[in-house]
Every structure is written in C-alpha cells, then in structure tokens.
Amino acid sequence: MSRVRCERCLRPENHCLCALIPQLDSRTRVLLLQHPSEVNHALNTARFAALGLANAELRVGEVFEDLPRLLERPGYQAKLLFPADDAQPLQAYTAAPGDLPLLLVVPDGTWRKARKLLYLNPLLAALPRVTLGEGAVSRYRLRKAPEAGALSTVEAIVQALETLEAPASFAALLRPFEALIEGQIRAMGEETFLRNHEKNRPAVPGD
Incomplete structure (x- = not known):
C-alpha cells in the first residue's frame, strides 16, 4: 500500500516539509515548466520553489498550448533561464524606466528532458536566454553534478533572484531542500555517506 502524501509538498505525510517552506515576495515573476517525469522525483525542488514564492507558477507538461497566455504578462519581459551561445x-535590476522586471521562465527536468521541452514548444525556444554567473556550487551532496556549476532547480532560482534583486536574500527557499538532503543522509547512515560521497567531493574554497 502506498504511503499517504501531503497534498501540498507531495512528500510522505510523516516527512512533510511544508513547515520549512517560506512565503517570499519577489519583483521577478518565475514560471516553472516541469517535465512530467519530475513530478514524483524524490527531489522535486521546482515544487519547493513554486510554493515558497508568491510570484511564481508551476506548470507540468510537455506541450504547453497556453504558453502564449503564460508569457503575456504586462510589465514584465520574458526570458528563458537556459544556456546558449x-x-x-x-x-x-537598475532604476532605469525601461528596466522591466523579468518573467523568468525555468524548464525543470534533466538536460535531455529540458531540451525536449524547448523542441516541443517553439515559442519557448525563441525566448531570449539568460544564464547564471560562474562559480556556483550545488549543495546536493548526494549526487555528483554532471558538469561544473550545475545546480538543482531551486538553487538556480535562488541564485537568479539574488542576482536580479540584490541585496535581497532568497536563501530561505533552500530550507526544505537542505532538510530533504539531511534526511536522506540520516537514512543511509553518516558512515555510509562519508564513505561513498564525501571522498569524491571536490575541494571548495572556504570549506
């Protein structure tokens, strides 16, 4: 029999993380487009981000037929958080009159699934693209990043918002993410974690 899940965070009820999810305001609007394969993933960080931000929306699918409506937000300029040349x-943001806040569109899925979302939604692929600064290090200690600077979805959103809306802090969005990681470490045992993960962790300045 499947475990009863919290309807809000989708975690098992005895591991609900809702108490750690903040409610933060942001000038930036965040639109998360999640591939269906991510919905039941143990580390569904896109949902944490959407729940923790008042000015955010999470949509699940492969083809978003209402994408034109989702992108038409008066007073915002839509840009896609995804690498490109x-x-x-x-x-x-600056105080210049023409510096509108972003409607930051964030695809959520593996790199392959995210690229599929762009392929299936040409309007999404046509958006101007933005990227994060270099040097970010993921806090997801249970998985080796596929490449330098690779972040979970919620980590990428936090870094993006803290860049755009400096000096505002959005670190509170990471609380459920970090609690989930700590819970997974406790479940496997500290000794097993240190043996299988920490020994392969690259040195980070300031550690």
Missing part, C-alpha cells in the same frame, strides 16, 4: 548573464 548568445545567452546573457543575469544582472541586477
């Missing part, structure tokens, strides 16, 4: 690094 012509992607522009995110920068803090």
Whole structure:
C-alpha cells in the first residue's frame, strides 16, 4: 500500500516539509515548466520553489498550448533561464524606466528532458536566454553534478533572484531542500555517506 502524501509538498505525510517552506515576495515573476517525469522525483525542488514564492507558477507538461497566455504578462519581459551561445548573464535590476522586471521562465527536468521541452514548444525556444554567473556550487551532496556549476532547480532560482534583486536574500527557499538532503543522509547512515560521497567531493574554497 502506498504511503499517504501531503497534498501540498507531495512528500510522505510523516516527512512533510511544508513547515520549512517560506512565503517570499519577489519583483521577478518565475514560471516553472516541469517535465512530467519530475513530478514524483524524490527531489522535486521546482515544487519547493513554486510554493515558497508568491510570484511564481508551476506548470507540468510537455506541450504547453497556453504558453502564449503564460508569457503575456504586462510589465514584465520574458526570458528563458537556459544556456546558449548568445545567452546573457543575469544582472541586477537598475532604476532605469525601461528596466522591466523579468518573467523568468525555468524548464525543470534533466538536460535531455529540458531540451525536449524547448523542441516541443517553439515559442519557448525563441525566448531570449539568460544564464547564471560562474562559480556556483550545488549543495546536493548526494549526487555528483554532471558538469561544473550545475545546480538543482531551486538553487538556480535562488541564485537568479539574488542576482536580479540584490541585496535581497532568497536563501530561505533552500530550507526544505537542505532538510530533504539531511534526511536522506540520516537514512543511509553518516558512515555510509562519508564513505561513498564525501571522498569524491571536490575541494571548495572556504570549506
């Protein structure tokens, strides 16, 4: 028999993380487009981000027929957080009259699934792209990053918002993410974790 799940965070009820999810305001609007394969993933960080931000929306699917409506937000400029040769690094908002806040569109899935979302939604692929600054290190200690600077979805959103809306802090969004990781470490045992994960962890300045 399957375990009863919290209807909000989708975690098993005895491991519900809702108490750790903040409710933060942001000038930026975040639109998360989640591939269906991520919905039941143990580390569904896109959902944590959507629940923790008042100005965010999470949509699940492969083809988003209402994408034109989702992108038409008066007072915002839509940009896709996804790498490309012509992607522009995110920068803090200025006080200039024409500097509109972003509608930051964030695909959620493996790199392969995220690219599929772009392929199936040409309007999404046509958006101007932005990227994060270099040097980010993921806190997801249970998985080796596929490449330097690779982050979970919620980590990427936190870094993006803290860049755009400096000096505001959005670190509270990471609380359920970090609690989930700590719970997984406790479940496997500290000794097993240290033996199988920490020995392969690269040195980070300031550790």
